[in-house]
Amino acid sequence: MDIKTLMIIGAGQMGSGIAQVVAQTGLQVILHDKKEEFVNRGLGVITKNLSRDVEKGRKTVDEKQAILNRIQPSTDLSNAKNVDFVVEAAVENMEIKTQIFRNLDEFAPPHAILASNTSSLSITEIASVTKRPEKVIGMHFMNPVPVMKLIEIIRGLATSEETYRVVAELSDYMGKIAVEVNDFPGFVSNRVLMPMINEAIYCLYEGVATPESIDEVMKLGMNHPMGPLTLADFIGLDTCLYIMEILYEGFADSKYRPCPLLRKYVKAGWIGRKSGRGFYVYE
Template identity: 50%
Template sequence: MGLGTHTVLGVPIWPRCKVGGKSFYRKRSGRNSEGSEDDKPDRFLGDGTMATASEIAAVGVIGAGQMGSGIAQLAAAAGCAVLLLDADPTALSRAVASISASLRRLAAKGQLSQAACEDSIKRIRCVSTVQDLRDADLVIEAIVENEDVKKKLFVELDKITKPSTILASNTSSISITRLGSATKRPSQVIGMHFFNPPPIMKLIEIIRGADTSDEVFAAVKSFSERLGKTVICSQDYPGFIVNRILMPMINEAFWALYTGVGTKEDIDTGMKLGTKHPMGPLQLADFIGLDVCLSVLRVLHNGLGDNKYSPCPLLVQYVDAGRLGKKRGVGVYSYGQKSSSVKPKSSL
Protein backbone atom coordinates (compact mmCIF):
# COMPACT_ATOMS: atom_id res chain seq x y z
CA MET A 1 0.00 0.00 0.00
CA GLY A 2 1.30 3.44 -0.91
CA LEU A 3 2.59 5.99 1.57
CA GLY A 4 -0.20 7.75 3.44
CA THR A 5 -2.98 5.39 2.40
CA HIS A 6 -5.29 3.56 4.77
CA THR A 7 -8.22 1.21 4.46
CA VAL A 8 -11.96 1.69 4.62
CA LEU A 9 -14.11 -1.44 4.60
CA GLY A 10 -11.00 -3.37 3.63
CA VAL A 11 -10.31 -1.21 0.57
CA PRO A 12 -7.17 0.96 0.32
CA ILE A 13 -7.90 4.66 -0.17
CA TRP A 14 -6.02 7.95 -0.12
CA PRO A 15 -5.98 9.80 3.18
CA ARG A 16 -8.89 11.97 2.08
CA CYS A 17 -11.52 11.87 -0.64
CA LYS A 18 -12.34 15.55 -0.76
CA VAL A 19 -14.15 17.78 -3.20
CA GLY A 20 -12.56 20.91 -4.50
CA GLY A 21 -10.31 21.07 -1.44
CA LYS A 22 -13.32 21.23 0.89
CA SER A 23 -14.87 18.71 3.20
CA PHE A 24 -18.26 17.31 2.24
CA TYR A 25 -20.29 17.68 5.41
CA ARG A 26 -18.89 20.50 7.45
CA LYS A 27 -20.52 21.98 10.51
CA ARG A 28 -21.34 25.54 9.75
CA SER A 29 -21.10 26.52 13.39
CA GLY A 30 -18.06 28.67 14.08
CA ARG A 31 -16.59 31.28 11.77
CA ASN A 32 -17.42 31.37 8.11
CA SER A 33 -15.21 32.58 5.28
CA GLU A 34 -15.99 36.20 6.15
CA GLY A 35 -14.93 35.65 9.76
CA SER A 36 -18.42 36.09 11.21
CA GLU A 37 -20.19 33.65 13.44
CA ASP A 38 -22.51 31.19 11.71
CA ASP A 39 -24.38 29.08 14.19
CA LYS A 40 -26.67 27.34 11.71
CA PRO A 41 -25.92 23.61 12.04
CA ASP A 42 -25.43 21.57 8.91
CA ARG A 43 -28.29 19.15 9.51
CA PHE A 44 -29.02 16.63 6.82
CA LEU A 45 -29.84 13.43 8.65
CA GLY A 46 -33.46 12.44 8.67
CA ASP A 47 -33.40 12.04 12.46
CA GLY A 48 -31.91 15.49 13.02
CA THR A 49 -28.45 14.21 13.95
CA MET A 50 -25.69 16.71 13.25
CA ALA A 51 -23.67 15.88 10.12
CA THR A 52 -20.04 15.82 11.19
CA ALA A 53 -18.33 13.60 8.59
CA SER A 54 -15.58 15.50 6.79
CA GLU A 55 -15.43 13.29 3.73
CA ILE A 56 -17.08 10.58 1.67
CA ALA A 57 -14.65 7.70 1.99
CA ALA A 58 -16.68 4.69 0.83
CA VAL A 59 -19.01 4.56 -2.16
CA GLY A 60 -21.34 1.65 -2.84
CA VAL A 61 -22.32 1.02 -6.46
CA ILE A 62 -25.17 -1.39 -7.17
CA GLY A 63 -25.19 -3.01 -10.58
CA ALA A 64 -22.08 -4.21 -12.41
CA GLY A 65 -23.27 -3.46 -15.91
CA GLN A 66 -21.76 -0.83 -18.17
CA MET A 67 -23.14 2.08 -16.15
CA GLY A 68 -22.33 0.65 -12.73
CA SER A 69 -18.81 -0.38 -13.67
CA GLY A 70 -18.15 3.04 -15.18
CA ILE A 71 -19.38 4.80 -12.04
CA ALA A 72 -17.24 2.49 -9.90
CA GLN A 73 -14.19 3.36 -12.01
CA LEU A 74 -14.78 7.08 -11.58
CA ALA A 75 -15.18 6.83 -7.81
CA ALA A 76 -12.09 4.65 -7.43
CA ALA A 77 -10.00 6.98 -9.57
CA ALA A 78 -11.17 9.87 -7.35
CA GLY A 79 -9.64 8.12 -4.34
CA CYS A 80 -12.71 6.54 -2.76
CA ALA A 81 -13.08 2.97 -1.61
CA VAL A 82 -15.65 1.32 -3.86
CA LEU A 83 -17.97 -1.54 -3.00
CA LEU A 84 -19.34 -2.91 -6.27
CA LEU A 85 -22.45 -5.01 -5.73
CA ASP A 86 -24.08 -7.45 -8.10
CA ALA A 87 -25.80 -10.77 -7.48
CA ASP A 88 -24.12 -12.23 -10.57
CA PRO A 89 -20.45 -13.20 -9.95
CA THR A 90 -19.83 -13.31 -13.69
CA ALA A 91 -21.02 -9.72 -14.05
CA LEU A 92 -18.67 -8.66 -11.25
CA SER A 93 -15.70 -10.43 -12.83
CA ARG A 94 -16.49 -8.88 -16.18
CA ALA A 95 -16.84 -5.43 -14.61
CA VAL A 96 -13.50 -5.62 -12.79
CA ALA A 97 -11.78 -6.79 -15.97
CA SER A 98 -13.37 -3.92 -17.92
CA ILE A 99 -12.43 -1.33 -15.30
CA SER A 100 -8.85 -2.62 -15.09
CA ALA A 101 -8.47 -2.55 -18.86
CA SER A 102 -9.92 0.96 -19.06
CA LEU A 103 -7.62 2.34 -16.37
CA ARG A 104 -4.57 0.66 -17.89
CA ARG A 105 -5.39 2.17 -21.27
CA LEU A 106 -5.41 5.59 -19.61
CA ALA A 107 -2.04 4.80 -18.03
CA ALA A 108 -0.63 3.67 -21.38
CA LYS A 109 -1.72 6.99 -22.91
CA GLY A 110 -0.04 8.92 -20.12
CA GLN A 111 -3.36 10.24 -18.78
CA LEU A 112 -2.87 8.40 -15.50
CA SER A 113 0.27 7.26 -13.73
CA GLN A 114 0.85 3.52 -13.44
CA ALA A 115 0.78 3.79 -9.65
CA ALA A 116 -2.53 5.67 -9.67
CA CYS A 117 -3.93 3.09 -12.07
CA GLU A 118 -3.04 0.15 -9.86
CA ASP A 119 -4.17 1.95 -6.70
CA SER A 120 -7.54 2.67 -8.29
CA ILE A 121 -8.01 -0.98 -9.17
CA LYS A 122 -7.14 -2.01 -5.61
CA ARG A 123 -9.78 0.35 -4.21
CA ILE A 124 -12.58 -1.70 -5.78
CA ARG A 125 -14.00 -4.58 -3.78
CA CYS A 126 -16.74 -6.79 -5.16
CA VAL A 127 -19.58 -7.71 -2.81
CA SER A 128 -22.69 -9.85 -3.21
CA THR A 129 -25.24 -8.63 -0.64
CA VAL A 130 -26.83 -5.30 0.19
CA GLN A 131 -25.70 -5.79 3.79
CA ASP A 132 -22.12 -5.33 2.60
CA LEU A 133 -22.96 -1.67 1.91
CA ARG A 134 -24.05 -0.90 5.47
CA ASP A 135 -21.11 1.44 6.17
CA ALA A 136 -20.96 3.22 2.81
CA ASP A 137 -21.17 7.00 2.88
CA LEU A 138 -22.84 7.19 -0.52
CA VAL A 139 -24.70 4.45 -2.40
CA ILE A 140 -25.44 4.84 -6.12
CA GLU A 141 -27.78 2.32 -7.71
CA ALA A 142 -27.46 1.57 -11.42
CA ILE A 143 -29.93 -1.28 -11.82
CA VAL A 144 -32.82 -1.91 -14.21
CA GLU A 145 -34.94 1.15 -15.08
CA ASN A 146 -38.03 -0.06 -13.23
CA GLU A 147 -39.62 2.01 -10.49
CA ASP A 148 -40.96 -0.88 -8.42
CA VAL A 149 -37.61 -2.68 -8.46
CA LYS A 150 -35.76 0.49 -7.48
CA LYS A 151 -38.22 1.24 -4.67
CA LYS A 152 -37.73 -2.23 -3.19
CA LEU A 153 -33.98 -1.69 -3.27
CA PHE A 154 -34.28 1.70 -1.58
CA VAL A 155 -36.45 0.23 1.16
CA GLU A 156 -33.73 -2.33 1.85
CA LEU A 157 -30.92 0.22 1.69
CA ASP A 158 -32.79 2.48 4.08
CA LYS A 159 -32.93 -0.33 6.62
CA ILE A 160 -29.32 -1.46 6.48
CA THR A 161 -27.18 1.62 5.75
CA LYS A 162 -26.00 3.97 8.48
CA PRO A 163 -28.23 7.00 9.16
CA SER A 164 -25.90 9.43 7.40
CA THR A 165 -25.69 7.51 4.10
CA ILE A 166 -26.84 9.36 0.98
CA LEU A 167 -28.89 7.18 -1.38
CA ALA A 168 -28.56 8.09 -5.06
CA SER A 169 -30.20 6.72 -8.18
CA ASN A 170 -28.70 6.68 -11.66
CA THR A 171 -32.22 6.65 -13.09
CA SER A 172 -32.66 8.40 -16.42
CA SER A 173 -36.33 9.23 -15.94
CA ILE A 174 -37.98 7.92 -12.75
CA SER A 175 -39.22 10.34 -10.07
CA ILE A 176 -36.69 10.89 -7.29
CA THR A 177 -39.51 12.07 -5.04
CA ARG A 178 -41.28 8.73 -5.38
CA LEU A 179 -38.06 6.79 -4.79
CA GLY A 180 -37.39 8.89 -1.71
CA SER A 181 -40.90 8.29 -0.40
CA ALA A 182 -40.07 4.60 -0.08
CA THR A 183 -37.51 5.48 2.61
CA LYS A 184 -37.49 7.16 6.01
CA ARG A 185 -34.77 9.53 4.77
CA PRO A 186 -36.23 11.30 1.71
CA SER A 187 -34.01 14.31 2.45
CA GLN A 188 -31.00 12.10 1.64
CA VAL A 189 -32.29 10.67 -1.65
CA ILE A 190 -31.10 12.26 -4.88
CA GLY A 191 -30.71 11.53 -8.58
CA MET A 192 -27.25 11.20 -10.15
CA HIS A 193 -27.86 10.55 -13.84
CA PHE A 194 -24.56 9.60 -15.47
CA PHE A 195 -24.27 9.22 -19.23
CA ASN A 196 -22.91 6.24 -21.12
CA PRO A 197 -20.03 5.49 -20.90
CA PRO A 198 -19.54 7.26 -17.54
CA PRO A 199 -15.72 7.50 -17.65
CA ILE A 200 -15.88 9.34 -20.99
CA MET A 201 -19.08 11.39 -20.95
CA LYS A 202 -18.49 14.68 -19.14
CA LEU A 203 -22.07 15.39 -18.12
CA ILE A 204 -23.97 14.43 -15.00
CA GLU A 205 -27.57 15.42 -14.38
CA ILE A 206 -28.42 15.91 -10.71
CA ILE A 207 -32.08 15.68 -9.74
CA ARG A 208 -33.52 16.89 -6.48
CA GLY A 209 -36.58 15.20 -5.07
CA ALA A 210 -39.23 17.28 -3.32
CA ASP A 211 -37.55 16.58 0.03
CA THR A 212 -33.86 16.47 -0.95
CA SER A 213 -31.96 18.72 1.45
CA ASP A 214 -29.75 21.60 0.39
CA GLU A 215 -26.81 19.98 2.17
CA VAL A 216 -27.16 16.67 0.35
CA PHE A 217 -27.59 18.46 -2.97
CA ALA A 218 -24.44 20.53 -2.36
CA ALA A 219 -22.45 17.47 -1.30
CA VAL A 220 -23.47 15.44 -4.33
CA LYS A 221 -22.84 18.35 -6.69
CA SER A 222 -19.35 18.79 -5.25
CA PHE A 223 -18.69 15.05 -5.41
CA SER A 224 -19.78 14.99 -9.06
CA GLU A 225 -17.37 17.81 -9.85
CA ARG A 226 -14.62 15.86 -8.06
CA LEU A 227 -15.30 13.07 -10.53
CA GLY A 228 -14.51 15.53 -13.31
CA LYS A 229 -18.10 16.04 -14.39
CA THR A 230 -19.94 19.09 -15.62
CA VAL A 231 -23.12 19.31 -13.55
CA ILE A 232 -26.56 20.32 -14.71
CA CYS A 233 -29.46 20.42 -12.26
CA SER A 234 -32.98 19.30 -13.10
CA GLN A 235 -36.26 19.54 -11.29
CA ASP A 236 -38.02 16.25 -10.65
CA TYR A 237 -40.13 16.00 -13.81
CA PRO A 238 -40.48 12.94 -16.07
CA GLY A 239 -37.35 12.46 -18.16
CA PHE A 240 -35.58 15.37 -16.43
CA ILE A 241 -33.79 17.64 -18.95
CA VAL A 242 -31.80 15.51 -21.37
CA ASN A 243 -34.23 12.66 -21.95
CA ARG A 244 -37.21 15.01 -22.05
CA ILE A 245 -35.62 16.40 -25.23
CA LEU A 246 -33.70 13.38 -26.55
CA MET A 247 -36.24 10.56 -26.34
CA PRO A 248 -38.95 12.23 -28.46
CA MET A 249 -36.32 12.67 -31.20
CA ILE A 250 -35.34 9.00 -30.99
CA ASN A 251 -39.00 7.99 -31.00
CA GLU A 252 -39.65 10.14 -34.08
CA ALA A 253 -36.71 8.48 -35.82
CA PHE A 254 -38.36 5.10 -35.17
CA TRP A 255 -41.62 6.44 -36.58
CA ALA A 256 -39.76 7.63 -39.70
CA LEU A 257 -38.28 4.15 -40.11
CA TYR A 258 -41.57 2.41 -39.29
CA THR A 259 -43.60 4.38 -41.82
CA GLY A 260 -41.00 4.13 -44.57
CA VAL A 261 -39.97 7.78 -44.67
CA GLY A 262 -36.35 6.69 -45.00
CA THR A 263 -33.92 3.86 -44.38
CA LYS A 264 -32.12 3.62 -41.06
CA GLU A 265 -28.90 4.66 -42.78
CA ASP A 266 -30.49 7.73 -44.38
CA ILE A 267 -32.22 8.76 -41.16
CA ASP A 268 -28.97 8.58 -39.20
CA THR A 269 -26.84 10.17 -41.92
CA GLY A 270 -29.33 13.00 -42.26
CA MET A 271 -29.13 13.82 -38.57
CA LYS A 272 -25.35 13.44 -38.39
CA LEU A 273 -24.53 15.61 -41.38
CA GLY A 274 -27.58 17.84 -41.33
CA THR A 275 -27.53 18.74 -37.64
CA LYS A 276 -23.92 17.90 -36.75
CA HIS A 277 -24.87 15.17 -34.29
CA PRO A 278 -21.97 12.77 -33.63
CA MET A 279 -24.35 9.80 -33.84
CA GLY A 280 -27.65 9.35 -35.61
CA PRO A 281 -30.72 8.84 -33.40
CA LEU A 282 -31.16 5.16 -34.29
CA GLN A 283 -27.49 4.40 -33.75
CA LEU A 284 -27.65 6.28 -30.46
CA ALA A 285 -30.73 4.31 -29.41
CA ASP A 286 -28.81 1.09 -30.01
CA PHE A 287 -25.96 2.42 -27.90
CA ILE A 288 -28.26 3.48 -25.04
CA GLY A 289 -30.27 0.26 -25.18
CA LEU A 290 -33.68 0.02 -26.84
CA ASP A 291 -35.19 -1.29 -23.61
CA VAL A 292 -33.98 1.81 -21.79
CA CYS A 293 -35.38 4.07 -24.52
CA LEU A 294 -38.74 2.31 -24.31
CA SER A 295 -38.81 2.56 -20.53
CA VAL A 296 -38.07 6.30 -20.59
CA LEU A 297 -40.71 6.95 -23.24
CA ARG A 298 -43.28 5.11 -21.16
CA VAL A 299 -42.37 7.24 -18.14
CA LEU A 300 -42.75 10.38 -20.26
CA HIS A 301 -46.05 9.20 -21.73
CA ASN A 302 -47.54 8.17 -18.40
CA GLY A 303 -46.15 11.10 -16.44
CA LEU A 304 -46.99 13.90 -18.87
CA GLY A 305 -50.14 12.45 -20.42
CA ASP A 306 -49.23 13.55 -23.93
CA ASN A 307 -49.54 11.09 -26.82
CA LYS A 308 -46.53 12.61 -28.55
CA TYR A 309 -44.47 10.49 -26.13
CA SER A 310 -46.29 7.25 -27.02
CA PRO A 311 -43.60 4.72 -28.05
CA CYS A 312 -43.44 3.77 -31.71
CA PRO A 313 -44.76 0.21 -32.27
CA LEU A 314 -41.51 -0.72 -34.02
CA LEU A 315 -39.48 0.16 -30.93
CA VAL A 316 -41.83 -1.95 -28.81
CA GLN A 317 -41.52 -4.86 -31.22
CA TYR A 318 -37.74 -4.71 -31.27
CA VAL A 319 -37.63 -4.85 -27.48
CA ASP A 320 -40.16 -7.70 -27.38
CA ALA A 321 -37.94 -9.59 -29.83
CA GLY A 322 -34.88 -9.14 -27.63
CA ARG A 323 -33.25 -6.69 -30.02
CA LEU A 324 -31.98 -4.37 -27.31
CA GLY A 325 -29.12 -2.76 -29.18
CA LYS A 326 -25.36 -3.00 -29.07
CA LYS A 327 -25.27 -4.77 -25.68
CA ARG A 328 -27.16 -7.70 -27.20
CA GLY A 329 -25.39 -7.65 -30.54
CA VAL A 330 -28.47 -6.57 -32.47
CA GLY A 331 -30.94 -3.70 -32.35
CA VAL A 332 -31.75 -1.40 -35.23
CA TYR A 333 -28.33 -2.44 -36.52
CA SER A 334 -26.51 -5.76 -36.24
CA TYR A 335 -23.23 -5.90 -34.32
CA GLY A 336 -21.72 -9.18 -35.38
CA GLN A 337 -24.52 -11.48 -34.20
CA LYS A 338 -27.25 -13.07 -36.23
CA SER A 339 -30.08 -10.63 -36.75
CA SER A 340 -33.66 -11.55 -35.89
CA SER A 341 -36.37 -11.25 -38.49
CA VAL A 342 -37.96 -8.07 -37.14
CA LYS A 343 -38.22 -5.46 -39.89
CA PRO A 344 -40.14 -2.20 -40.16
CA LYS A 345 -43.91 -2.79 -40.27
CA SER A 346 -43.51 -6.59 -40.09
CA SER A 347 -46.27 -8.68 -38.47
CA LEU A 348 -47.96 -5.72 -36.78
Protein backbone atom coordinates (compact mmCIF):
# COMPACT_ATOMS: atom_id res chain seq x y z
CA MET A 1 0.00 0.00 0.00
CA ASP A 2 1.00 3.61 -0.60
CA ILE A 3 -0.94 4.73 2.47
CA LYS A 4 1.21 6.22 5.23
CA THR A 5 -1.11 8.64 7.07
CA LEU A 6 -4.84 8.45 7.74
CA MET A 7 -7.12 11.11 9.18
CA ILE A 8 -10.12 10.02 11.25
CA ILE A 9 -12.92 12.60 11.42
CA GLY A 10 -14.81 12.26 14.70
CA ALA A 11 -13.22 11.12 17.98
CA GLY A 12 -16.30 9.45 19.42
CA GLN A 13 -16.86 5.76 20.06
CA MET A 14 -16.42 4.71 16.43
CA GLY A 15 -13.73 7.23 15.46
CA SER A 16 -11.50 6.50 18.44
CA GLY A 17 -11.85 2.77 17.81
CA ILE A 18 -10.87 3.18 14.15
CA ALA A 19 -7.91 5.38 15.14
CA GLN A 20 -6.69 2.73 17.60
CA VAL A 21 -6.93 -0.07 15.05
CA VAL A 22 -5.10 1.96 12.39
CA ALA A 23 -2.33 3.05 14.80
CA GLN A 24 -1.84 -0.57 15.90
CA THR A 25 -0.85 -1.45 12.32
CA GLY A 26 2.05 1.04 12.41
CA LEU A 27 0.39 3.72 10.26
CA GLN A 28 0.29 7.36 11.30
CA VAL A 29 -3.09 8.70 12.42
CA ILE A 30 -4.54 12.19 12.72
CA LEU A 31 -7.55 12.04 15.08
CA HIS A 32 -9.75 15.05 14.32
CA ASP A 33 -12.79 16.56 15.97
CA LYS A 34 -14.26 20.05 16.16
CA LYS A 35 -13.33 20.57 19.83
CA GLU A 36 -10.16 19.72 21.74
CA GLU A 37 -12.18 18.20 24.59
CA PHE A 38 -13.74 15.70 22.15
CA VAL A 39 -10.31 14.68 20.84
CA ASN A 40 -8.94 14.32 24.38
CA ARG A 41 -11.92 12.18 25.36
CA GLY A 42 -11.29 9.92 22.37
CA LEU A 43 -7.59 9.63 23.22
CA GLY A 44 -8.61 8.75 26.78
CA VAL A 45 -10.76 5.87 25.51
CA ILE A 46 -7.87 4.58 23.37
CA THR A 47 -5.46 4.82 26.32
CA LYS A 48 -7.92 2.92 28.53
CA ASN A 49 -8.33 0.17 25.90
CA LEU A 50 -4.56 -0.20 25.47
CA SER A 51 -3.97 -0.21 29.24
CA ARG A 52 -6.44 -3.10 29.52
CA ASP A 53 -4.45 -4.96 26.84
CA VAL A 54 -1.26 -4.40 28.86
CA GLU A 55 -2.92 -5.68 32.05
CA LYS A 56 -4.04 -8.83 30.24
CA GLY A 57 -0.61 -9.41 28.71
CA ARG A 58 -1.71 -8.79 25.13
CA LYS A 59 0.63 -5.80 24.74
CA THR A 60 3.73 -4.44 26.45
CA VAL A 61 3.96 -0.95 27.94
CA ASP A 62 6.35 0.01 25.11
CA GLU A 63 3.90 -1.21 22.46
CA LYS A 64 1.09 0.78 24.09
CA GLN A 65 3.20 3.95 24.06
CA ALA A 66 4.31 3.42 20.47
CA ILE A 67 0.66 3.16 19.36
CA LEU A 68 -0.27 6.36 21.23
CA ASN A 69 2.74 8.16 19.74
CA ARG A 70 1.40 7.43 16.24
CA ILE A 71 -1.85 9.34 16.95
CA GLN A 72 -1.74 13.09 16.40
CA PRO A 73 -4.67 15.19 17.72
CA SER A 74 -6.34 17.74 15.42
CA THR A 75 -9.06 20.38 15.56
CA ASP A 76 -8.12 21.99 12.22
CA LEU A 77 -9.42 20.24 9.10
CA SER A 78 -6.62 21.75 7.03
CA ASN A 79 -4.41 19.07 8.67
CA ALA A 80 -5.85 16.82 5.94
CA LYS A 81 -3.43 18.42 3.46
CA ASN A 82 -0.79 15.70 3.93
CA VAL A 83 -2.94 12.58 4.36
CA ASP A 84 -3.39 9.65 2.00
CA PHE A 85 -6.73 8.44 3.31
CA VAL A 86 -9.61 9.82 5.37
CA VAL A 87 -12.28 7.94 7.32
CA GLU A 88 -15.20 10.13 8.34
CA ALA A 89 -16.94 8.89 11.51
CA ALA A 90 -19.10 11.89 12.37
CA VAL A 91 -22.73 11.88 13.46
CA GLU A 92 -25.15 9.95 11.20
CA ASN A 93 -26.63 12.99 9.46
CA MET A 94 -26.48 13.60 5.71
CA GLU A 95 -26.23 17.40 5.95
CA ILE A 96 -23.29 17.21 8.38
CA LYS A 97 -21.51 14.50 6.39
CA THR A 98 -21.84 16.26 3.03
CA GLN A 99 -20.45 19.47 4.51
CA ILE A 100 -17.47 17.54 5.90
CA PHE A 101 -16.84 15.96 2.49
CA ARG A 102 -17.04 19.34 0.74
CA ASN A 103 -14.37 20.65 3.11
CA LEU A 104 -12.24 17.51 2.84
CA ASP A 105 -12.36 17.74 -0.94
CA GLU A 106 -10.82 21.17 -0.64
CA PHE A 107 -8.10 20.30 1.90
CA ALA A 108 -7.09 16.69 1.16
CA PRO A 109 -4.57 16.08 -1.66
CA PRO A 110 -6.02 14.86 -4.99
CA HIS A 111 -4.76 11.28 -4.51
CA ALA A 112 -6.46 10.86 -1.11
CA ILE A 113 -9.38 8.44 -0.77
CA LEU A 114 -12.34 9.76 1.25
CA ALA A 115 -14.27 7.04 3.11
CA SER A 116 -17.39 7.34 5.25
CA ASN A 117 -18.20 5.11 8.22
CA THR A 118 -21.91 5.75 7.64
CA SER A 119 -24.12 2.86 8.72
CA SER A 120 -27.03 3.65 6.41
CA LEU A 121 -26.64 6.82 4.29
CA SER A 122 -26.07 6.90 0.52
CA ILE A 123 -22.42 6.89 -0.53
CA THR A 124 -23.47 8.07 -3.99
CA GLU A 125 -25.09 11.17 -2.48
CA ILE A 126 -22.11 11.88 -0.21
CA ALA A 127 -19.70 11.48 -3.17
CA SER A 128 -21.75 13.84 -5.35
CA VAL A 129 -20.66 16.93 -3.36
CA THR A 130 -16.97 16.28 -4.17
CA LYS A 131 -14.89 16.65 -7.31
CA ARG A 132 -13.54 13.11 -6.81
CA PRO A 133 -16.60 10.81 -6.58
CA GLU A 134 -14.50 7.94 -7.93
CA LYS A 135 -12.38 8.18 -4.75
CA VAL A 136 -15.33 8.18 -2.31
CA ILE A 137 -16.39 4.91 -0.67
CA GLY A 138 -18.16 3.54 2.40
CA MET A 139 -16.27 1.73 5.17
CA HIS A 140 -18.84 0.69 7.76
CA PHE A 141 -16.89 -0.57 10.77
CA MET A 142 -18.69 -2.56 13.48
CA ASN A 143 -18.75 -1.58 17.16
CA PRO A 144 -16.54 -2.12 19.16
CA VAL A 145 -14.04 -1.53 16.35
CA PRO A 146 -10.94 -3.10 17.99
CA VAL A 147 -12.88 -6.37 18.49
CA MET A 148 -15.21 -6.78 15.51
CA LYS A 149 -13.70 -8.19 12.31
CA LEU A 150 -16.24 -7.05 9.71
CA ILE A 151 -16.08 -3.94 7.53
CA GLU A 152 -18.94 -3.41 5.08
CA ILE A 153 -17.39 -1.84 1.98
CA ILE A 154 -19.97 0.18 0.05
CA ARG A 155 -19.39 1.31 -3.52
CA GLY A 156 -21.09 4.48 -4.65
CA LEU A 157 -22.29 4.77 -8.24
CA ALA A 158 -18.99 6.38 -9.29
CA THR A 159 -16.54 4.54 -6.97
CA SER A 160 -13.63 3.21 -9.01
CA GLU A 161 -12.28 -0.32 -9.02
CA GLU A 162 -8.90 1.03 -7.89
CA THR A 163 -10.46 2.75 -4.86
CA TYR A 164 -12.21 -0.47 -3.88
CA ARG A 165 -8.96 -2.44 -4.26
CA VAL A 166 -7.04 -0.04 -1.99
CA VAL A 167 -9.78 -0.15 0.64
CA ALA A 168 -9.91 -3.95 0.56
CA GLU A 169 -6.12 -4.07 0.98
CA LEU A 170 -6.24 -1.58 3.86
CA SER A 171 -8.99 -3.61 5.56
CA ASP A 172 -6.88 -6.76 5.31
CA TYR A 173 -3.81 -4.85 6.59
CA MET A 174 -5.82 -3.85 9.68
CA GLY A 175 -6.77 -7.47 10.31
CA LYS A 176 -10.37 -6.93 9.22
CA ILE A 177 -12.55 -8.82 6.75
CA ALA A 178 -14.02 -6.65 3.99
CA VAL A 179 -17.43 -7.62 2.60
CA GLU A 180 -18.56 -5.75 -0.51
CA VAL A 181 -22.15 -4.49 -0.67
CA ASN A 182 -23.97 -2.11 -2.98
CA ASP A 183 -25.35 1.32 -2.15
CA PHE A 184 -28.88 0.73 -0.83
CA PRO A 185 -30.46 2.21 2.33
CA GLY A 186 -29.06 0.42 5.41
CA PHE A 187 -26.71 -1.68 3.23
CA VAL A 188 -26.93 -5.29 4.56
CA SER A 189 -26.15 -5.04 8.27
CA ASN A 190 -28.75 -2.45 9.26
CA ARG A 191 -31.31 -3.48 6.66
CA VAL A 192 -31.48 -6.85 8.45
CA LEU A 193 -30.65 -5.82 12.04
CA MET A 194 -32.81 -2.71 12.52
CA PRO A 195 -36.14 -4.25 11.46
CA MET A 196 -35.44 -7.10 13.91
CA ILE A 197 -34.84 -4.57 16.71
CA ASN A 198 -37.92 -2.61 15.63
CA GLU A 199 -40.04 -5.79 15.73
CA ALA A 200 -38.74 -6.57 19.23
CA ILE A 201 -39.87 -3.06 20.27
CA TYR A 202 -43.30 -3.78 18.74
CA CYS A 203 -43.46 -6.94 20.89
CA LEU A 204 -42.91 -4.77 23.96
CA TYR A 205 -45.31 -2.07 22.69
CA GLU A 206 -48.09 -4.61 22.13
CA GLY A 207 -47.55 -6.29 25.51
CA VAL A 208 -46.36 -9.61 24.09
CA ALA A 209 -43.60 -9.88 26.73
CA THR A 210 -41.32 -7.88 29.04
CA PRO A 211 -37.95 -6.54 27.80
CA GLU A 212 -36.17 -9.25 29.80
CA SER A 213 -38.31 -12.01 28.28
CA ILE A 214 -37.91 -10.73 24.71
CA ASP A 215 -34.13 -10.62 25.14
CA GLU A 216 -33.99 -14.07 26.78
CA VAL A 217 -35.93 -15.65 23.91
CA MET A 218 -33.46 -14.28 21.37
CA LYS A 219 -30.38 -15.16 23.44
CA LEU A 220 -31.40 -18.68 24.45
CA GLY A 221 -33.53 -19.60 21.44
CA MET A 222 -31.52 -17.98 18.64
CA ASN A 223 -28.08 -18.00 20.30
CA HIS A 224 -27.64 -14.22 19.99
CA PRO A 225 -24.91 -12.86 22.29
CA MET A 226 -27.27 -10.14 23.54
CA GLY A 227 -30.98 -9.52 23.18
CA PRO A 228 -32.32 -7.00 20.65
CA LEU A 229 -33.52 -4.50 23.28
CA THR A 230 -30.17 -4.60 25.11
CA LEU A 231 -28.46 -4.12 21.74
CA ALA A 232 -30.76 -1.19 20.91
CA ASP A 233 -29.78 0.48 24.20
CA PHE A 234 -26.11 -0.14 23.35
CA ILE A 235 -26.43 1.35 19.85
CA GLY A 236 -28.60 4.26 21.05
CA LEU A 237 -32.35 4.45 20.45
CA ASP A 238 -31.91 7.78 18.65
CA THR A 239 -29.58 6.07 16.18
CA CYS A 240 -31.99 3.13 15.78
CA LEU A 241 -34.86 5.52 15.05
CA TYR A 242 -32.79 7.52 12.57
CA ILE A 243 -31.80 4.38 10.63
CA MET A 244 -35.37 3.07 10.62
CA GLU A 245 -36.51 6.42 9.20
CA ILE A 246 -33.88 6.16 6.46
CA LEU A 247 -35.12 2.64 5.59
CA TYR A 248 -38.77 3.75 5.70
CA GLU A 249 -38.10 6.75 3.48
CA GLY A 250 -35.69 4.92 1.16
CA PHE A 251 -37.90 1.91 0.42
CA ALA A 252 -41.37 3.48 1.00
CA ASP A 253 -42.41 0.14 2.52
CA SER A 254 -44.57 -0.07 5.66
CA LYS A 255 -42.50 -2.97 7.02
CA TYR A 256 -39.83 -0.40 7.92
CA ARG A 257 -42.21 1.89 9.87
CA PRO A 258 -40.55 2.80 13.18
CA CYS A 259 -42.47 1.56 16.22
CA PRO A 260 -44.36 4.40 18.02
CA LEU A 261 -42.79 3.28 21.31
CA LEU A 262 -39.31 3.85 19.84
CA ARG A 263 -40.33 7.40 18.89
CA LYS A 264 -41.78 8.00 22.37
CA TYR A 265 -38.59 6.84 24.14
CA VAL A 266 -36.43 9.07 21.95
CA LYS A 267 -38.69 12.08 22.60
CA ALA A 268 -38.42 11.35 26.35
CA GLY A 269 -34.62 11.34 26.11
CA TRP A 270 -34.52 7.65 27.06
CA ILE A 271 -32.00 6.74 24.37
CA GLY A 272 -30.09 3.89 26.02
CA ARG A 273 -26.80 3.46 27.82
CA LYS A 274 -25.46 6.91 26.92
CA SER A 275 -28.40 8.63 28.64
CA GLY A 276 -28.65 6.19 31.57
CA ARG A 277 -32.04 4.89 30.52
CA GLY A 278 -33.53 3.09 27.55
CA PHE A 279 -35.39 -0.19 27.71
CA TYR A 280 -33.29 -0.79 30.82
CA VAL A 281 -31.97 1.56 33.52
CA TYR A 282 -28.19 2.01 33.76
CA GLU A 283 -26.14 3.43 36.61
